[in-house]
Amino acid sequence: MSARTAKRAFVVTFVMMLGTACTSMGVEPWERDVLAKDRMKLVTDSVEAGLDDHIYFSKEASSGGRGFGGGGCGCN
Amino acid sequence: MSKKTTGNIAKGLATATCTLLGTAAAAPVSAEEQPEWEFDTALLFYGEDAGRVQDLSLNIFARRLFADERILSVGLAVDSLTGATPSGAVPQNEVQTFTRPSGESVYSVGSGELPLDDTFLDTRYALTAGWQQPLGRDYKASAGVSFSTEYDYTHIGTNFGLSRDFNKRNTTVSLGLALARDELDPVGGAPVPLSAMADVGMISGRDSSTSKDVADLLLGVTQVINERLLVQFNYSLSTASGYLNDPYKILSIVDPISGEAVGRTPAPGLEGPLHEYRFESRPDKRTKHSLFGQGKYWLGGKVLDLSYRFMTDDWGIDSHTLDTKLNLPMGETSYLEPHVRLYTQSEADFYRVSLLDGEAMPLFASADYRLGSFNAVTAGLKYGWQTGSGHDVAVRLEYYRQDGDIPSDQLTGNQDSASLYPGLNAVIFNISYGFGK
Numbered sequence: 110m111s112a113r114t115a116k117r118a119f120v121v122t123f124v125m126m127l128g129t130a131c132t133s134m135g136v137e138p139w140e141r142d143v144l145a146k147d148r149m150k151l152v153t154d155s156v157e158a159g160l161d162d163h164i165y166f167s168k169e170a171s172s173g174g175r176g177f178g179g180g181g182c183g184c185n
Numbered sequence: 186m187s188k189k190t191t192g193n194i195a196k197g198l199a200t201a202t203c204t205l206l207g208t209a210a211a212a213p214v215s216a217e218e219q220p221e222w223e224f225d226t227a228l229l230f231y232g233e234d235a236g237r238v239q240d241l242s243l244n245i246f247a248r249r250l251f252a253d254e255r256i257l258s259v260g261l262a263v264d265s266l267t268g269a270t271p272s273g274a275v276p277q278n279e280v281q282t283f284t285r286p287s288g289e290s291v292y293s294v295g296s297g298e299l300p301l302d303d304t305f306l307d308t309r310y311a312l313t314a315g316w317q318q319p320l321g322r323d324y325k326a327s328a329g330v331s332f333s334t335e336y337d338y339t340h341i342g343t344n345f346g347l348s349r350d351f352n353k354r355n356t357t358v359s360l361g362l363a364l365a366r367d368e369l370d371p372v373g374g375a376p377v378p379l380s381a382m383a384d385v386g387m388i389s390g391r392d393s394s395t396s397k398d399v400a401d402l403l404l405g406v407t408q409v410i411n412e413r414l415l416v417q418f419n420y421s422l423s424t425a426s427g428y429l430n431d432p433y434k435i436l437s438i439v440d441p442i443s444g445e446a447v448g449r450t451p452a453p454g455l456e457g458p459l460h461e462y463r464f465e466s467r468p469d470k471r472t473k474h475s476l477f478g479q480g481k482y483w484l485g486g487k488v489l490d491l492s493y494r495f496m497t498d499d500w501g502i503d504s505h506t507l508d509t510k511l512n513l514p515m516g517e518t519s520y521l522e523p524h525v526r527l528y529t530q531s532e533a534d535f536y537r538v539s540l541l542d543g544e545a546m547p548l549f550a551s552a553d554y555r556l557g558s559f560n561a562v563t564a565g566l567k568y569g570w571q572t573g574s575g576h577d578v579a580v581r582l583e584y585y586r587q588d589g590d591i592p593s594d595q596l597t598g599n600q601d602s603a604s605l606y607p608g609l610n611a612v613i614f615n616i617s618y619g620f621g622k
Contacts, residue, residue: 156617
């Protein structure tokens, strides 16, 4: 297995392990009052996040990570 | 369990799922309070200093909520781009003249000035549409399309997402796929990579249009840790193939001893460059891997958001991004949110500040500062409030700065890193207005 494939396999395994190892963590459904607040959303303003992603994608060599928005452009 | 609690669970999981896939989260539909339409609008000004790029952007995003947590979303963005961007040529202690990409005229920059190219100033229109719905009891699925156009660039894309919940919906695993085809119609056609910049009227042998294909795969896990902490981890893979060059970017050819640009004389009767320049050349494939982690932590009313992204690709670029925000409520209906983002990247394997006269031409070379080695900082403040009618308003002011450095083994003769790397200073100003929520 090449180093690149090994690195990739490790990452995928790590992410899947996170999913299965987390069975003891979490809250009961009635304990979600804070988590349900708008301010606790992972992305509180998706339009703003999209605008920022577009700026950084145009000015840097990296993109995404969080998800993918729509639309490429001729600026990179 | 009460209807309100069910609503809150569904809202929590919809939030986690939607945000993982990059769409806006929507509250579940309940009989009395939920409006059918929600709108988010934003006006953004992005402005670099010293005559460089300025962008004014208007964005409208609308969401229509249907029964059973089905959501239609539509977005429209209009960007007006003006100003200029570094062409990749290095400043010299004499006037430099360049043939415009159209091949129809020239432009000059003064002694000591950073050569800037304003060809890409334009208006860009972008449209997105998406659909999201539950699949069975535990799955959520989404699909969407995207389209954008400017005078020399067209993009079409499609995206799909699937997520499943586990552990009383404390864990969500998501899979996303996005495919895009971008077409470029550069002014003057796509230059032959590493060909010389020619005199006015002497452009030949170019393709009028080229294209590239991009595929993105995302695998993610969102996990509730406790009542106050939510985390997310994503792995993404992105591959691009096709025409990946910037058709307007060039490199200077410099003397290997003095580091000064090699001169040239235009053909008799023609205008043209007074020094030797070559168009850049990038590989026709690029594969990027990203690892992203984010946490949202409730600190007794304040919310701390911390995220980190690591990116590595087969062009030799590694980057680290650290982003943090602190949401501070002020009274019942407003908040203040400071924001800091730190970014660093290493240069591409084929990044060159300039080419050396007499050396064998490398296969790939680019002086595009965005492929160089630099650190960047963003610092800003956002203030938001809710109006009497329940609409959300926010204003945001940020400062973005890039400071680069050129590896010393790339400097030749009199070349000096401080004056060669363009750097960047920009202001970001954003007003948002949301209603129907």
